[in-house]
Amino acid sequence: MSKITAAITAVGAYVPEYVLTNEILETMVETNDEWITTRTGIKERRILKDPSKGTSFLGIKAAEDLIAKSGVDPSEIDMVIMATATPDLPVASTAAFVATSIGAVNAFSYDLQAACSSFLYGMSTASAYVASGKYKKVLLIGADKMSSIIDYTDRTTCIIFGDGGGAVLFEPNEEGLGLQDEYLRTDGVGRDFLRIEAGGSLMPASQETVANKKHFVYQDGKTVFKFAVSNMADVSERIMQRNNLTNDDVNWLVAHQANKRIIDATARRMQVEDSKVLMNIQRYGNTTSATLPLLLSDFEKQFKKGDNLIFAAFGGGFTWGSIYLKWAYNA
């Protein structure tokens, strides 16, 4: 019997309507379009304005898009993994709510949190369940309402992040397509450089934590940038080497959209030409768990069956890694 691999067989996405442009940000904090564009590559991001809606809304919309496009019967989905750093509630699984809302009534589900690497790690998890032979349809959703944890008076973070969601379906493949290899890493030294300090077990919410803005994202951008550039490039180069892939063999680089300069540096180390480097950071900013599936959705029509995709991400923790996947269908 041939070995079962786990392939992506469908993609869906959703971004909210409201567009927060660099020009609007200029009216909110001391910044300018030229600085944001040259330092990050971002021009605009989407924001979920409705205060009654959380990350589950983004995840449900993305999953519904996938279901509508692929025609998959939600009751046949075995499992839903919700990759997110911004769950609806600190306790009560967002995945469970999303699964029930989309009609995945026979699925079990859970949330997976690894900051900006959540979706990448989720790809590893989802594909392992499928490759085990135990489950046949695993829905992986990556969604974040970053605007719920951003301080819009802090110019060092509010220019970067946006809201969005994406979803992919993993199914068994007997042609050898789908996930081929992964190299995933963590280093707890990163905890001081990118975090939300309060609201967890270490520093529960209090009037003082709210007054001191400790429920918002804090980032030492320069330090995170340095770790991101070297580590994302290292793992991507390593996954190419150990799979004997030359730059010609790589069809697409699907990299976490945190900063255009980090993506460019990774592509340079891999010696992959610009036309193979997927980029939509200019339109969405950093949507944390949603960057990779939003890229897949935006560029799906260009992928051919058998194409070699290298995924790479880096995020808080620190967490990072690279995945090599063979695309399984022509859109």
Ligand code: UT7
């Ligand atoms: O996705 C999770 C992982 N996160 C990342 O990968 C993000 C990694 N970090 C970065 O992308 C970059 O470090 C940032 C985009 C966050 C910042 O860019 P930078 O080139 O590292 O800038 P910097 O922090 O070194 O700041 C340079 C200058 C500073 O002024 P002085 O000290 O040189 O006078 C900042 O105060 O730019 C100033 N600055 C700004 N100026 C205009 C910082 N933010 C802004 C701003 N507008 N929004």
